[in-house]
Amino acid sequence: MANDKGFTLWFTGLSGAGKTTISLIVEQEIRDRGANIEILDGDVVRENLSKGLGFSKEDRDTNIRRIAFVADLLSRNGTPVITAAISPYREIRDEARDMMGDRFIEVYVNASVEACADRDVKGLYEKAFKGEIKEFTGVSDPYEPPLNAEVTVETENEEPEESAAKIVAYLDERGLL
C-alpha cells in the first residue's frame, strides 16, 4: 500500500488563469520523479462524468462533487491527483476539503478577469462579454476566491514554470514527493 503518498492538488481559478498549463508542468515534474499522477481537467471531466450538466450553481456543484468523489478515490489509494476545474464556489471546495482532510491541497491560480480576458485563449471571454455565453465565471457568474489556499500562484506576474515550481516546492516541504 502506498496510501501515504496520495494527495489532491485542487486547482481553482478563472477560465484562462492557467490551471491546465500549470497542471501539465507539475504532472511532468512528478512523473520525472517516478511517481504516478492523474489530472482531472475540467473539460475532460465534463465529457466523461458530467455530460448533460450545465453551468447553473446546482449543476456546477454536482460537477465539482463528482470530481471530488473521484479525486478522493484515487488519492486515498496513494495516487496523486490534480483537479483543474474552475470550481468557483467556496462551500463546495470546502466540502471536498472536509472529505479528503490532509490530502486536500488547495491551489489558487490567481489572475484577474481582465488578464484572463486579454489572453482569451479559447475566445470565450469575448463571447461572454457579448452575452453569447450565459453564466460565465467572472463575467456573469460569481467566483469566490479561496480564503486559505495552501498555495497561491500569481499568473499575471509569474511564468507557468515559476508557478509550477512553487507548487512542487510545497509538496517537497510536506514530504509528499
Add this chain to the structure above:
Amino acid sequence: MANDKGFTLWFTGLSGAGKTTISLIVEQEIRDRGANIEILDGDVVRENLSKGLGFSKEDRDTNIRRIAFVADLLSRNGTPVITAAISPYREIRDEARDMMGDRFIEVYVNASVEACADRDVKGLYEKAFKGEIKEFTGVSDPYEPPLNAEVTVETENEEPEESAAKIVAYLDERGLL
C-alpha cells in the same frame, strides 16, 4: 509505482443475483492479504456520479461509461477495483474491456430471473412484475449475458463464499494478488 497489481473485477448480472454480497466477501479477502481495493457499487455510483440519469438504454450506457472511466483511472494506477452494477449491455461492457485491456476481468454473476425474483431482497421484482417499475432488467428490459466472461459464478447453486473463492482463485492464478 504499483501499476502491475491493478485490475478491475467487472461484475455483471441481474438485480439480486448477488453482486454486492460477493463483492464484499472478495473485498475482505483482498484486504486481508494487505492490498487496497475499491468497490464501485451500482447504487453508490448512481448516487455519486450519475444522479439524474434514468434507466433508458442511453442513460444506462452513460452510467456504465462513467463507471468504466473511474475503474480505469484506479486500476491503471495499481488500485484493484470491483464494479458491481447490473451493466446489462454487452457492447458497453466490451467498450470497458477495450479500454482496460488485460486489467479487465469480467465476472458473470449468474442467476435466473426466477431465482432473483424469489429472493427479491429489495422488493423490486414484485413492483416490476406489477408494472410499477418500468425498464427493469430481466423483466421489462433486456439483459445480455457475457459470452466469454473470465469467471462465471452460479449463485443459484453456490454459497456466496464459494463464488467469492472462485474469483479469488482466478486472481491467484493470474498472479494478481
